[in-house]
Amino acid sequence: MNDRSAYASRLPADDSRDHLMVQVAKLYYDIGRTQAEIATDLGLTRWQVGRLLTEARAEGVVRIEIAPRSNxxxxxxxxxxxxxxxxxxxxxxxxxxxxxxxxxxxxxxxxxxxxxxxxxxxxxxxxxxxxxxxxxxxxxxxxxxxxxxxxxxxxxxxxxxxxxxxxxxxxxxxxxxxxxxxxxxxxxxxxxxxxxxxxxxxxxxxxxxxxxxxxxxxxxxxxxxxxxxxxxxxxxxxxxxxxxxxxxxxxxxxxxxxxxxxxxxxxxxxxxxxxxxxxxxxxxxxxxxxxxxxxxxxxxxxxxxxxxxxxxxxxxxxxxxxxxxx
Structure with a gap:
């Protein structure tokens, strides 16, 4: 197991999920990374990255720009x-x-x-x-x-x-x-x-x-x-x-x-x-x-x-x- 894969597991279900959602959205929309690259960088699966992006759009975290609900x-x-x-x-x-x-x-x-x-x-x-x-x-x-x-x-x-x-x-x-x-x-x-x-x-x-x-x-x-x-x-x-x-x-x-x-x-x-x-x-x-x-x-x-x-x-x-x- 490499260092990044050690982080791959179930997505958090509490407020920590917002921070991860913002991180994925920035990499995808602002930095221009592919979902595969984001998955590799963050130790996630492509399915998890896609799910976080879908939630980010559905919950209003991503509109025209990234608008994190955190400070x-x-x-x-x-x-x-x-x-x-x-x-x-x-x-x-x-x-x-x-x-x-x-x-x-x-x-x-x-x-x-x-x-x-x-x-x-x-x-x-x-x-x-x-x-x-x-x-x-x-x-x-x-x-x-x-x-x-x-x-x-x-x-x-x-x-x-x-x-x-x-x-x-x-x-x-x-x-x-x-x-x-x-x-x-x-x-x-x-x-x-x-x-x-x-x-x-x-x-x-x-x-x-x-x-x-x-x-x-x-x-x-x-x-x-x-x-x-x-x-x-x-x-x-x-x-x-x-x-x-x-x-x-x-x-x-x-x-x-x-x-x-x-x-x-x-x-x-x-x-x-x-x-x-x-x-x-x-x-x-x-x-x-x-x-x-x-x-x-x-x-x-x-x-x-x-x-x-x-x-x-x-x-x-x-x-x-x-x-x-x-």
Whole structure:
């Protein structure tokens, strides 16, 4: 069974069906995919795709344009998919909200709806950590994916007690599913590259990283190069170190790895001390779900898209518009 076929099963019967219906309708009417291509991409049968399209027309979801009944900006979504070659884009209209916590909650609910709307829930998911990921866990309904194996894909051991929920994402998601968690009990950034190499050679850590690489669906968020950075809040980096990264062209971090505008590593020495999946693994993963919102993350979101690290993007409308600019 391939990675996509693992999602093929009975269509959802609750509100999650609306999200799947919108996704299929966009691909068919706006993006111009055939029903066979959509079935392959989404792990559905052609009969299921046809049924969803029929229902979309019958229920008024598809008229002259796609009009999702959920809180989504379908026009921006289709434009993002076309511009960046995404499998799916979910854009949440936030009405000009700039508060980071409200933005995180908005996109987290949308990402949770996408996960619960999958035709069949994944048996394994790899996750990063941070405020957006913690919000995603809070938005997931209890019992959404019984038996799910959640694997941590980058180091997250908290160095400070502040905001500990943001570092415990894998365990919290496993409890919500409910399922099991394979943790990576190491810091995100180490003091020396030799320490990282020694830890990666340890059998326990090596097994955890192997499980992370085996996950067919990876979910992660991104951080800006500001004092609000979760890596700064957790004690991994100082404001002065963040300023040094900005001077080297860093626009944000992905899995704790700071990148430039073209998606390249900004500081190789720092990256050599960062423990977790390398960014090239994201580029080759079957499904990568990225959550990103807020002005300070516009540049890192564009960098991730430029490097082809994202296949499913969940964002706010302001960020979406910035990503459609030349």
């Amino acid at each position: 989504r900006a379908a026009g921006l979504e289709s434009a993002l998919q076309t511009r960046w070659g995404l499998r799916e884009a979910i854009v949440v209209p936030m009405g000009g909200v700039t508060d980071p916590d409200l933005l995180n909650d908005g996109i987290a609910r949308a990402a949770a709806s996408w996960l619960t709307a999958l035709a069949a829930k994944p048996s394994m998911i790899g996750v990063s950590w941070g405020r957006s990921m913690a919000a995603l866990v809070r938005a997931l309904p209890h019992g959404w994916a019984p038996g799910l194996e959640v694997v941590q894909i980058n180091g997250a051991a908290a160095l400070q007690l502040a905001d500990t929920r943001s570092a415990a994402v894998a365990e919290a998601m496993a409890q919500t599913a409910p399922g099991s968690a394979a943790l990576l009990p190491v810091p995100a950034i180490l003091g020396q590259a030799s320490t990282r190499a020694a830890l990666e050679a340890d059998p326990v850590i090596a097994r955890a990283l192997a499980r992370a690489k085996a996950a067919p669906l990876l979910a992660f968020s991104m951080g800006g190069v500001t004092d609000r950075s979760i890596l700064c809040a957790q004690g991994y980096l100082t404001p002065a170190e963040l300023a040094s990264l900005r001077a080297k062209g860093a626009v944000g971090d992905i899995l704790g790895r700071f990148v430039t505008a073209d998606g390249r590593i900004a500081d190789p020495d720092l990256d050599a001390r960062t423990l977790g999946l390398p960014l090239e693994h994201l580029a080759g993963s079957p499904v990568t779900l990225a959550l990103v919102a807020g002005p300070e993350k516009h540049a890192v979101a564009r960098a991730a898209l430029t490097a082809r690290l994202i296949s499913v993007l969940v964002t706010d409308d302001t960020t979406a518009r910035s990503l459609l600019e030349p």
